[in-house]
Amino acid sequence: MSTQVHANLTAEQVRTISEDLGEPEWLLETRLEALEALETLDMPKVIRTPGRDWTNLDALEYERIVDPLDRSQEKDRVEAEGVDVLEWSEALAEHGDLIEEKFGSVVDPQRNYLTALSTALFSAGTVIYVPEGVDAEDVKIRTRMNSQSLFNYTLVIAEESSSVTILERQSNGDDVEGKQYYSGVVEVDAGENAHVQYGALQNLSEETYNFSVKRGHADTYATVDWIEGNIGSRLTKTSVETRLLGDSSESQIVGAFFGHNDQHFDLNSRVWHEAEHTVADLVTRGVLDDKARSVYEGVQDVGREAWDTSSYQRENTLMLSDESEADASPKLIINNHDTEASHSATVGQVDQQDLFYMTSRGVDEERAKNMLVEGFFVPVLEEVAVDELREDMDDMIVQRLTT
Amino acid sequence: MSSEDLKDTDTEARFEFKKEEKSAFETEKGLTEETVRLISEDKDEPEWMLERRLRALQQWQEMPMPTDWPGQPDLSEVDIDEIVPYIRPDIETRGGAESWEDLPEEIQDTFDKLGIPEAEKNALSGVGAQYESEIVYQNMQERWEEKGVIFCDMDKAVQEHEEIVKEHFMTKCVPPSDNKFAALHGAIWSGGSFVYVPEDTTVNMPVQAYFRMNSEGMGQFEHTLIIAEENSEVHYIEGCSAPKYSAFNLHSGGVEVFVGENAHVQYSTVQNWSKNTYNLNTKRAIVEADGTMEWVSGSMGSKATMLYPATILKGPGATDNHITIAFAGEGQNIDTGAKVYHNAPDTKSTIESKSISKDGGRTNYRGLVHISDGAEDSKTNVECDALMFDNESTSDTMPYMEIQENKVDVAHEATVGKIGDEDVFYLQSRGLDDDDAKQMIVAGFIEPITEELPIEYAVELNRLIELEMEGSLG
Numbered sequence: 050m051s052t053q054v055h056a057n058l059t060a061e062q063v064r065t066i067s068e069d070l071g072e073p074e075w076l077l078e079t080r081l082e083a084l085e086a087l088e089t090l091d092m093p094k095v096i097r098t099p100g101r102d103w104t105n106l107d108a109l110e111y112e113r114i115v116d117p118l119d120r121s122q123e124k125d126r127v128e129a130e131g132v133d134v135l136e137w138s139e140a141l142a143e144h145g146d147l148i149e150e151k152f153g154s155v156v157d158p159q160r161n162y163l164t165a166l167s168t169a170l171f172s173a174g175t176v177i178y179v180p181e182g183v184d185a186e187d188v189k190i191r192t193r194m195n196s197q198s199l200f201n202y203t204l205v206i207a208e209e210s211s212s213v214t215i216l217e218r219q220s221n222g223d224d225v226e227g228k229q230y231y232s233g234v235v236e237v238d239a240g241e242n243a244h245v246q247y248g249a250l251q252n253l254s255e256e257t258y259n260f261s262v263k264r265g266h267a268d269t270y271a272t273v274d275w276i277e278g279n280i281g282s283r284l285t286k287t288s289v290e291t292r293l294l295g296d297s298s299e300s301q302i303v304g305a306f307f308g309h310n311d312q313h314f315d316l317n318s319r320v321w322h323e324a325e326h327t328v329a330d331l332v333t334r335g336v337l338d339d340k341a342r343s344v345y346e347g348v349q350d351v352g353r354e355a356w357d358t359s360s361y362q363r364e365n366t367l368m369l370s371d372e373s374e375a376d377a378s379p380k381l382i383i384n385n386h387d388t389e390a391s392h393s394a395t396v397g398q399v400d401q402q403d404l405f406y407m408t409s410r411g412v413d414e415e416r417a418k419n420m421l422v423e424g425f426f427v428p429v430l431e432e433v434a435v436d437e438l439r440e441d442m443d444d445m446i447v448q449r450l451t452t
Numbered sequence: 453m454s455s456e457d458l459k460d461t462d463t464e465a466r467f468e469f470k471k472e473e474k475s476a477f478e479t480e481k482g483l484t485e486e487t488v489r490l491i492s493e494d495k496d497e498p499e500w501m502l503e504r505r506l507r508a509l510q511q512w513q514e515m516p517m518p519t520d521w522p523g524q525p526d527l528s529e530v531d532i533d534e535i536v537p538y539i540r541p542d543i544e545t546r547g548g549a550e551s552w553e554d555l556p557e558e559i560q561d562t563f564d565k566l567g568i569p570e571a572e573k574n575a576l577s578g579v580g581a582q583y584e585s586e587i588v589y590q591n592m593q594e595r596w597e598e599k600g601v602i603f604c605d606m607d608k609a610v611q612e613h614e615e616i617v618k619e620h621f622m623t624k625c626v627p628p629s630d631n632k633f634a635a636l637h638g639a640i641w642s643g644g645s646f647v648y649v650p651e652d653t654t655v656n657m658p659v660q661a662y663f664r665m666n667s668e669g670m671g672q673f674e675h676t677l678i679i680a681e682e683n684s685e686v687h688y689i690e691g692c693s694a695p696k697y698s699a700f701n702l703h704s705g706g707v708e709v710f711v712g713e714n715a716h717v718q719y720s721t722v723q724n725w726s727k728n729t730y731n732l733n734t735k736r737a738i739v740e741a742d743g744t745m746e747w748v749s750g751s752m753g754s755k756a757t758m759l760y761p762a763t764i765l766k767g768p769g770a771t772d773n774h775i776t777i778a779f780a781g782e783g784q785n786i787d788t789g790a791k792v793y794h795n796a797p798d799t800k801s802t803i804e805s806k807s808i809s810k811d812g813g814r815t816n817y818r819g820l821v822h823i824s825d826g827a828e829d830s831k832t833n834v835e836c837d838a839l840m841f842d843n844e845s846t847s848d849t850m851p852y853m854e855i856q857e858n859k860v861d862v863a864h865e866a867t868v869g870k871i872g873d874e875d876v877f878y879l880q881s882r883g884l885d886d887d888d889a890k891q892m893i894v895a896g897f898i899e900p901i902t903e904e905l906p907i908e909y910a911v912e913l914n915r916l917i918e919l920e921m922e923g924s925l926g
Contacts, residue, residue: 370858378852391865
């Protein structure tokens with residue numbers, strides 16, 4: 050895999066980044082180890098169907114796109130009362146020990162080539178620390194990348210009986226031309242009885258390659274909910290994952306995507322039930338137009354000791370064009386019989402009868418189709434408890450339909 | 453076609469002949485070209501068949517073992533160098549057991565528990581009871597013959613229906629290059645059934661290979677070739693429901709089905725291989741316009757099964773229906789499913805898959821639905837239900853859907869659950885004991901399969917499941 054490492058991607062650059070953020074020695078070490086590991090690590094696994102790899106990550110020329118010291122970005126952070134929403138340098142100064150304890154405990158920095166690259170090079174990011182018992186709403190982070198490549202790292206630590214809603218948005222500034230690379234790692238550590246809802250809305254330019262891993266650990270009675278909206282990017286490879294480690298923990302993963310032109314989405318959702326009485330619900334809806342492709346894999350993994358598990362998954366894809374392609378693979382891995390689990394997936398087109406009904410009522414065909422597509426997302430949008438995120442997502446869908 | 457062609461009058465002579473030949477095979481080690489040539493020579497095959505075998509052998513040698521499928525059964529015990537000893541008993545089977553008493557006790561026991569009459573037991577277990585079943589076979593044969601239907605064993609088909617076999621045998625449907633075990637099969641296949649149904653002909657009773665298979669002492673590499681011409685209809689039943697008593701433990705069969713325009717083929721099988729068998733089979737059908745293929749299968753036995761019957765819907769309006777049930781008990785890993793390729797417009801498919809896992813057994817539904825660009829107005833519906841008895845067991849569902857066409861209707865649904873405590877309680881409160889209650893629930897669970905099978909198979913499947921549930925099957 051070493052072919053991907055650029056000659057000028059050096060330890061020196063990593064030291065510079067680390068110094069700028071005022072990092073302690075352990076984090077620099079972690080970064081340098083990750084850099085070194087690039088030599089041996091593989092690309093993340095892509096979804097395969099018999100005889101076919103759907104996403105070719107090797108074809109991406111990281112060495113030409115990634116420019117470690119060009120990390121220009123704009124970031125808005127909206128704090129909520131009682132919560133620390135900090136950039137990395139601040140966070141390390143204020144919560145150094147806690148970060149040392151939690152960093153990389155949820156997402157292994159050397160999980161694969163791309164996470165290691167993120168760990169070595171991240172310069173942007175946020176630490177959200179929610180102290181015990183604090184209820185916080187509407188933490189908002191907006192990142193606009195103005196550079197060729199940007200590595201963003203979000204660490205969420207929610208202590209016992211706290212709750213927080215986080216909304217993170219990614220888009221591009223206007224200044225950069227040509228291919229760009231955005232990489233985001235999100236770690237969520239939800240303590241006992243904590244409730245974390247993390248929503249992401251990705252609207253990157255269609256020349257941007259986007260790689261993200263979002264993963265949460267849920268302790269006893271904790272809830273980790275994810276909302277994953279993908280509208281932009283040339284190629285998105287994303288994994289949203291929860292390990293239900295404590296008894297009675299829960300997770301919901303809600304996804305929506307809308308691909309057009311030549312966009313390619315490789316989307317993974319995964320939940321591990323590793324304790325008793327855990328509940329998971331995975332819901333994803335997507336629309337494909339033009340030559341867009343989507344590959345979806347959702348896995349519900351019920352462990353041997355996961356007694357009294359409830360696990361549900363639904364995935365629906367709507368295809369608007371004959372040239373689009375969709376692949377769906379909802380998987381169940383069940384090792385405990387005391388389980389109620391189901392999954393379903395559908396692929397279809399706009400219902401011709403509905404269309405006929407609407408046009409016969411005087412709605413022109415274009416508008417009728419748009420309304421039906423908008424309506425298709427409703428069951429997913431309804432699951433989005435954060436009003437602002439839901440409205441933004443809806444706006445983006447409408448915008449895509451009308452342009 | 454004369455009636456003489458259809459009669460297998462010299463079974464006994466051939467039987468003796470094979471017995472004499474077997475020593476030639478015993479000296480072989482490893483799977484070599486020489487072995488393949490010996491098989492072909494032994495069967496007095498035409499040159500083209502030998503060439504196909506040798507080409508398949510080469511492909512077998514070149515292809516890697518499947519090892520990296522997510523969650524696939526462990527095949528590390530399948531030792532390539534031990535393959536030849538598997539062939540040897542194939543030839544030997546006929547002489548393997550002289551009498552009922554020679555059979556392993558667990559097999560005798562199973563037949564006793566199934567409540568199968570003595571004569572049939574002998575036939576099913578392959579204990580030289582060909583004559584009982586031959587009568588049944590020949591009675592049916594006369595009826596078919598009048599209609600121009602051919603039903604004979606595959607080795608004989610190569611001799612007597614050479615042109616048609618040459619055209620269809622491992623060419624368009626299951627080429628040896630399909631997978632490693634299809635290649636192995638192509639090299640050393642032996643025995644099996646050949647079914648040919650002419651145009652506009654309906655064979656209105658099931659064609660059963662159940663008896664004949666055993667009377668012929670079918671090997672573990674049997675080939676089945678079914679050709680149903682335009683507007684014809686046939687229901688073929690493969691009876692490997694008899695637990696094989698052989699010591700060897702690899703079964704790698706091949707099934708090829710050609711469904712002509714507007715023809716209808718149903719292929720039913722209840723497999724109950726012994727628990728030391730690796731069942732690595734390849735089954736495929738090609739369906740022309742408006743034709744229908746139906747697969748009905750129950751997978752009970754084997755140590756590990758990897759089997760995904762496939763249908764290629766080649767002509768517009770073609771239909772495929774899969775109904776499968778898998779039961780995995782202690783030490784078993786049943787990895788099975790269905791593959792459907794929608795390659796023409798207006799094609800339809802349904803897959804209904806049920807699995808039961810118990811006592812540490814492992815079942816997996818691994819399926820593929822592929823809709824090609826241009827296969828507009830295609831419809832597919834996949835339903836998988838898994839029933840689990842305990843947390844030692846595993847049940848996985850791994851469907852893949854590849855959709856390259858937008859005017860389609862694709863749906864997949866799967867559920868997993870434990871056996872309902874409330875249901876058990878309800879039945880117990882009506883006076884059934886715990887075991888009976890569970891059996892009744894399982895019988896209800898698999899009913900969609902049993903109702904597709906002729907009654908004697910349905911009864912046997914139910915009885916097999918009962919025995920599995922009691923844990924008393926050998």
